[in-house]
Amino acid sequence: MIKNEKTIKALSLRDVKFSYPGVREKMVLNIPNWSIEAGEQVFLHGPSGGGKSTFLNLLSGILFASQGTVNVLGKQLQKMSGRQRDHFRANHIGYVFQQFNLIPYLNAISNIQLARHFCDQKKVGQLHDEIKNLLSILNITSSDWSKPAAKLSIGQQQRVAIARAFINKPKLLIADEPTSSLDANNRDSFITLLKSLVEKQKTTLIFVSHDLALSKNFDRSQALSDINLASGIK
Amino acid sequence: MFFKLAIESLLSRKGSVLMTLMAMTVSIFVLLGVEHIRQEAKESFSNTVSGVDLIVGARTGTINLLLYSVFRVGAPTNNISWASFQEISSGKNVKWAIPISLGDSHKGYRVIGTTENYFKHFSYGNKTPLRFLDGKPFKDIFDVVLGFEVANKLNYKLGDEIVLAHGIARTSFSLHDDRPFTVVGILEPTGTPVDQSLHVSLEGIEAIHIDWEQGVKIKGLNITNDQLKQIELKPKSITAFMVGLNSRIATFRVQRSINQYTKEPLLAILPGVALSQLWQMMAVLENTLRLVSVLVLLAALLGLSAMLLSSIRERDREIQLLRVIGAPPFFIFMLIQLEALVISILSIILGGSILFCCLASVRELLTYHFGLHISANIISNSSLVFLSLVLIATIFAAVIPSFNAYKIAR
Numbered sequence: 207m208i209k210n211e212k213t214i215k216a217l218s219l220r221d222v223k224f225s226y227p228g229v230r231e232k233m234v235l236n237i238p239n240w241s242i243e244a245g246e247q248v249f250l251h252g253p254s255g256g257g258k259s260t261f262l263n264l265l266s267g268i269l270f271a272s273q274g275t276v277n278v279l280g281k282q283l284q285k286m287s288g289r290q291r292d293h294f295r296a297n298h299i300g301y302v303f304q305q306f307n308l309i310p311y312l313n314a315i316s317n318i319q320l321a322r323h324f325c326d327q328k329k330v331g332q333l334h335d336e337i338k339n340l341l342s343i344l345n346i347t348s349s350d351w352s353k354p355a356a357k358l359s360i361g362q363q364q365r366v367a368i369a370r371a372f373i374n375k376p377k378l379l380i381a382d383e384p385t386s387s388l389d390a391n392n393r394d395s396f397i398t399l400l401k402s403l404v405e406k407q408k409t410t411l412i413f414v415s416h417d418l419a420l421s422k423n424f425d426r427s428q429a430l431s432d433i434n435l436a437s438g439i440k
Numbered sequence: 441m442f443f444k445l446a447i448e449s450l451l452s453r454k455g456s457v458l459m460t461l462m463a464m465t466v467s468i469f470v471l472l473g474v475e476h477i478r479q480e481a482k483e484s485f486s487n488t489v490s491g492v493d494l495i496v497g498a499r500t501g502t503i504n505l506l507l508y509s510v511f512r513v514g515a516p517t518n519n520i521s522w523a524s525f526q527e528i529s530s531g532k533n534v535k536w537a538i539p540i541s542l543g544d545s546h547k548g549y550r551v552i553g554t555t556e557n558y559f560k561h562f563s564y565g566n567k568t569p570l571r572f573l574d575g576k577p578f579k580d581i582f583d584v585v586l587g588f589e590v591a592n593k594l595n596y597k598l599g600d601e602i603v604l605a606h607g608i609a610r611t612s613f614s615l616h617d618d619r620p621f622t623v624v625g626i627l628e629p630t631g632t633p634v635d636q637s638l639h640v641s642l643e644g645i646e647a648i649h650i651d652w653e654q655g656v657k658i659k660g661l662n663i664t665n666d667q668l669k670q671i672e673l674k675p676k677s678i679t680a681f682m683v684g685l686n687s688r689i690a691t692f693r694v695q696r697s698i699n700q701y702t703k704e705p706l707l708a709i710l711p712g713v714a715l716s717q718l719w720q721m722m723a724v725l726e727n728t729l730r731l732v733s734v735l736v737l738l739a740a741l742l743g744l745s746a747m748l749l750s751s752i753r754e755r756d757r758e759i760q761l762l763r764v765i766g767a768p769p770f771f772i773f774m775l776i777q778l779e780a781l782v783i784s785i786l787s788i789i790l791g792g793s794i795l796f797c798c799l800a801s802v803r804e805l806l807t808y809h810f811g812l813h814i815s816a817n818i819i820s821n822s823s824l825v826f827l828s829l830v831l832i833a834t835i836f837a838a839v840i841p842s843f844n845a846y847k848i849a850r
Contacts, residue, residue: 268763289768296766303764306757309445311452316444323441324766354452370765 214280216378216410217242217265222274223436224264234260236436237274244377247404247411249421252430258414261430262380265412266299267291279377296324300371300409302400304383307367308355314341314366315351318373325374333373340369344399361392365399372403379404381413385420397423442771446778453751460740460747461787467740468791468830471733472823476795478726479822480814482719485511488632489682489711491563493691496520496528496698497680499705503721506714509540509680512550512633516542519677524704529681531697533690536561538682541645541675544604544616549590551604551638553645553678559585561684564632574598575625581643581673585625589635596623604638604648616648643673683708737830741837744783748776748841752848759848769849773842780838781831788827792818 218241225233234257242248252258263269264276267283270291276283279298283291308317318337341351344365350358358366364384371379381400385393401423404411413424421427450457489510497505498518507513529537538561541553552558559577563569575598578585586596596602600623606614621640629635650673685691691710698708752759759772799816806814 266764292763292766292768295764301764303761306761309448309758309761311448312445316448320441320445321765324771 214244215241215277216244216246216279217412218275218277220275220277222264222271222276224260224269224271224273226260233436235264235271235434237261237433238435240433242410242412244410245408246426247401247424248413249424249427250412250414250430250433251416251418251421251427252414254416256430257434257436258430259382261434262382262412262414265378266301266380267295292324296321297326297374298377300374300376300379302364302367302371302379302381302384304386305360305363307370308358308363310356311354313352313354314346314358314369317355317366318370321370321373327374336373337369340372341366343403344369345395360387361389361396364388364392364396368396368400368403372407372409375407376409378410379412381411383415384413385415385417442775442778446775446782449755449775450779450782456747456751457783460744461783461790463740463743464783464787465790465794467733467737468787468827469795470736471826471830472792472818473795473798474729474733475823475826476799476818476820477814478729479820484631484814485718486715487565489562489564491561491567491684492682492711493685493688494683494695494698494708495680495711495714496683496706496708499707502707502709502714503718505680505707505709506711506718508542509682510633510711512542512552512637516679519679520681520706521677521704522675524701524706525678525681527703528698528701528706529683531694533685533687533694534683535686536684538562539642539675539678540680540682541642541677542679544606544645544648546590546602546604546638547594549587549636549638551584551640551645553640553642553675555642558639562634562682564630564634568630570630570634571628573626573628575623578624578639578641578644580622580624581641581647582619582621583624583641583644584621585627585639586623587627587635587637587639588629590638591623591626596626598623598626602638604640619648642675642678646673646675737833740787741833744780744834745837745840748780748838749844752776752841752845755845756848759845763849767849769846772849773846776842776845777835777838780834780841784831784834788830 219237220239222235222237223233224235225231250258260269264271265278267276267278267286268291270276270283278294281294283294286294308314309320312320315334315337318340319333322333338348338351341348346362346365346369350362355363355366364387367384384400385396388396397420400411403409411424413420414430418427495505495509497509497516498520500517504514504517508516525537525539528534529539536557538554538557542550544551544553556577559570559572561569572585573588573591575585584602590596601620602623603620604616606616621644627634683694685694695708695710698706762772762775763769795818796816799814799818803814803816
């Protein structure tokens with residue numbers, strides 16, 4: 207499928223319409239055409255409640271569109287079974303949320319191992335080194351590695367979340383308001399670390415935030431309302 | 441990783457999990473305990489006597505006769521005359537007869553006056569005859585043969601002299617201390633009330649009571665042992681006797697003729713029939729106990745289900761997170777199931793071990809007071825069946841919370 211990194215789109219949506227079951231008349235998403243090149247870093251902004259989470263869940267295959275095609279990394283999500291989409295997500299998509307990125311009772315290392323558990327590559331011997339490597343790059347001191355995630359500071363949790371998202375070397379990284387709970391210092395270091403990893407691994411990045419000041423860090427900036435034509439946004 | 445996730449998740453909710461675990465442990469304890477004691481009691485009861493065709497005593501209830509003659513529980517209603525015993529035991533269908541004379545004790549253990557026939561013909565379990573660990577049957581008037589437990593607990597060996605007490609109370613003030621008995625034999629353990637008995641000859645029983653009347657020693661009347669040998673020590677009465685017949689076909693005929701014996705009101709019972717009557721009497725109790733233990737388990741399982749269900753609500757985001765990193769909904773379903781099973785298995789282990797310890801510590805009391813031999817080994821076919829049913833019930837109880845989690849994951 208993958209012919210050439212330049213020609214292939216990391217993401218392309220065509221005529222996508224989505225509404226939640228039970229409220230069919232109220233369309234949440236209506237996206238005629240939208241795409242991202244492989245390796246591109248896209249900043250998306252929009253007010254909260256603007257169908258953002260729905261949009262991202264559609265890209266990661268947790269939800270799927272009743273109409274139109276969602277093409278991620280050259281695969282059509284609609285043509286996959288639920289099981290296949292879960293598998294695809296585990297292998298190819300990294301995810302960082304605003305908060306609650308980690309299982310609170312597992313420590314940093316176990317949280318990252320868990321992400322590997324659902325993915326195809328399962329070489330445990332190397333895994334430990336990879337995890338330690340990532341955690342060091344992300345400035346998590348080794349004494350915090352085996353603390354339950356709930357005991358870490360928000361800044362640390364978000365950085366561990368980056369490690370969790372990157373452990374399977376995803377082709378696509380979705381960051382949903384990842385800095386909104388952080389103070390300015392933590393936010394800047396978070397973005398720096400994230401960008402360095404994204405560039406090193408040539409990951410396609412979708413960074414969602416309501417904070418327009420952050421848009422200067424990315425290749426392209428777009429408002430969700432420009433992409434999504436659905437009028438009845440809740 | 442799957443297992444680790446379940447364990448860590450349970451550990452993170454120590455309080456509610458511990459409470460649920462305790463409720464489950466108690467219910468497993470009750471369930472296993474009731475089942476085990478029921479079985480053991482039945483086994484112990486039905487193994488107490490075998491090869492005896494009829495038990496004959498003074499007219500009383502069937503079960504009462506069985507209890508005092510075989511289990512040495514309770515007091516005999518009346519004695520029967522020696523003449524009746526001799527007449528019946530010489531009947532043409534009778535192969536052998538074992539007379540039993542009760543009424544004395546030694547440090548709480550009952551003394552049985554009998555004849556050598558007891559060691560020849562009495563059997564227990566699967567027609568196992570009595571065997572001697574040491575020594576031989578009594579021969580002399582003041583010889584005594586000890587059951588295994590009596591010898592073991594009171595640390596008696598061959599040649600020791602012991603004094604019998606009048607009456608069956610544990611602490612008796614009227615001792616037959618003028619006529620001590622010599623231990624001449626110790627029986628092998630049988631797991632029946634025989635272990636807790638002292639066996640002397642009928643003549644011995646007669647001899648220690650010869651200068652007694654109405655349960656007290658007659659003052660001033662002292663008969664020496666040399667004088668005793670001159671007297672003919674023929675018992676006037678016995679408590680009961682066991683009969684072995686030449687042919688089992690004759691059992692009912694002999695039974696009827698004993699029950700219609702005109703010289704004295706007698707009762708003959710078939711030990712097997714009496715035993716099953718005893719169990720029928722207990723059936724209501726048995727079933728009630730079973731029902732209660734099942735209800736206790738049900739309550740504990742509902743508690744488990746409720747605990748998991750409320751945890752699911754708190755774990756909404758955790759489930760979403762697992763989905764995002766690629767966990768299929770079925771994984772979430774199984775995760776909750778595993779948590780339930782871990783609690784269930786832990787409480788089986790805990791409940792089982794506590795039961796084992798309890799049984800190991802109270803079994804002597806049970807044996808002492810009720811003649812019940814309860815082994816501490818709780819692993820049997822039926823307990824394994826019960827435990828697998830518990831696991832299956834756990835899976836069913838966890839379906840609702842698991843399915844709830846599954847729905848969140850969808």
